[in-house]
Amino acid sequence: MYDRESIVQVLIESLQEMIPDEVEITADSNVIELDRAYDFFGSLEVFEWQMLIEERLCVGISTPEMAEFFIPSTWNLGWDEWNRTIVPQLTVGALADFILERASRISFEPVSILGSPPCAAAGYFQGMTGLVQSIRPHAPRFGPSTPIRHVLSNSELRRFWRRLSRSTRPLPPLEFTLTNLANAILIGSSLLLIFGVMVDWAILAMVWMICLKGISFGCWLRRRVHPLPLGIVTFGDLARHQARYQS
DSSP states (O other): OOOHHHHHHHHHHHHHHHOOSOOOOOTTOBHHHHHHHHOOOOTTHHHHHHHHHHHHHTOOOOHHHHHHHHSOTTOOSOHHHIIIIIGGGOBHHHHHHHHHHHHTTSOOOOBOSTTOOOBHHHHHHHHHHHHHHHHSTTOOOOOTTSBGGGTOOHHHHHHHHHHHHHHSSOOOOOOOHHHHHHHHHHHHHHHHHHHHHHHOGGGHHHHHHHHHHHHHHHHHHHHHOOSSOTTOOBHHHHHHHHHHTOO
16 A cells, blocks of 8 residues: 655656756655756756656556645735745645545445445445546446456556555466467568558459468457456456455
8 A cells, every 4th residue: 555655765766857957855855946947947858757656656646636736726815925935845745645545536346335344345346446546537437347458558557556555465376478479460461461551462362361360369368368367357356356365
């Protein structure tokens, strides 16, 4: 689970990567003052920093949420007043608290359904729905019987897997070897077709046959393989897996 100390450490490490000089950064360091001294918060650098934090903490932070930390939506006074009253509060530790609060919103605790005893699997599934929404805000509705691959792309699945593993308990690793092989076959077959057309129209028929078989096999392979561990296909499978090994 997340804790304040680990978040503070990640924030310090990420800031030190953006500041060229040797500067001691602590939980009490002010983020705005550091920026003013070393000018590392350009318009695009902010997004890079946000993505770095998300990647290392395995937690989603939207751009509006990050903006809310620096300029609260309730703020309606001028720039000078912001500098005087808000800026002194924008420390590394305060940002860690801000992130921790949002990371803790997703709970995997057992839940009771219609008065039944608390169910660990139901708690994990409920937490997963919130986790998916934080990664893919407009994801289609899904239930325990929904295949995970019908909801999450490869990149989304990687983020989901890292964050779930960090938030609950370590998960078996994903395996993308066969998926990558299927993609390579599809790409290679397409490139071969283009090459055949460009080199000699006379061999197009032969190239077409080879490519057709390659594309057909690649599509067949993509439909039948997935990077999930054996026995885990649906969200329900994953929820029961986590509940089974709950310590």
